[in-house]
């Protein structure tokens with residue numbers, strides 16, 4: 478059964494009667510453009526086939542009552558009691574959307590909701606944006622708000638930033654709401670302009686292999702705070718409002734004006750990463766063989782590993798193993814310190830490439846990885 482079918486079926490058991498409808502939103506994987514979206518830069522994600530489903534019915538009061546098939550429990554809150562930090566836990570992602578819509582001046586009703594998702598949770602594939610965006614489109618329909626997808630993405634992002642308290646950029650929610658089959662979403666996070674860039678993998682005999690390293694995330698809040706602060710400080714010292722405005726031409730000379738080596742490397746990652754996104758988009762726009770994008774993916778990984786320092790041994794081992802097994806390019810995807818590795822591979826070799834990672838993990842004593850195409 479799909480998440481939509483499971484949510485619809487469970488609704489009658491949990492709440493009695495039928496839902497008014499089911500809404501679905503996907504997770505995402507970022508092909509390239511990491512830690513650029515809070516510096517006005519460029520990202521290039523694609524929506525996943527995996528997503529979150531909500532079966533929902535409007536209530537006559539303002540209570541949001543949600544049963545999550547994954548969490549295995551029901552939680553509820555009055556939307557008028559939602560505030561930064563309240564409610565704690567997974568309900569905050571959903572209640573936060575109702576709060577953000579209310580803050581934006583929209584009148585939204587309480588809902589009875591059954592939630593299900595097949596996005597791996599906490600793996601950097603944005604299970605959080607999937608559940609936010611699924612309930613955002615449900616509210617939009619049920620309350621007849623008629624909001625566009627940028628407005629829904631903004632509400633979903635506020636839920637995550639302000640209610641849950643996770644300082645993320647806007648890429649995840651935009652990818653979930655704007656992703657189109659067969660395309661990458663090229664997003665300028667300053668202008669919010671979107672270009673759908675066709676990615677013809679099957680036509681070229683290629684596949685994207687997503688490897689979940691299953692490395693445990695630990696103590697990353699302080700690490701993210703340091704990266705945000707370093708980027709802001711670097712921008713200030715270089716006299717720009719955001720690192721997006723630092724051109725890659727002449728970068729070495731500009732970096733030489735910064736005294737702190739750590740700061741130099743943080744800035745270099747963001748500036749060169751924006752350039753790699755533009756170059757990868759250029760490759761795809763020109764109709765060139767997508768294999769040639771692989772070197773940009775790998776260069777992005779090296780930059781995250783050596784300059785931004787957001788990888789972990791499991792992630793680096795997976796990238797090394799897939800490249801040794803013949804992948805055209807590979808990189809960690811998502812915020813870092815664990816999560817998934819994305820590899821561009823010949824479609825027929827995906828199984829062998831994954832086995833190479835599994836073998837390397839066994840040898841290193843890491844927990845076994847998982848994967849999907």
Ligand code: ADP
Pocket residue numbers: 545546547548566567568570592593594597598599600601602603604605606608
């Ligand atoms: P990611 O977005 O990379 O998967 P996050 O830490 O941003 O990781 O979001 C994961 C959180 O989202 C989970 O800890 C949980 O609170 C919430 N979540 C995601 N999917 C579900 C679900 N199906 N049911 C309940 N909570 C969920």
Ligand code: MG
Pocket residue numbers: 603604605606649
């Ligand atoms: Mg998330």
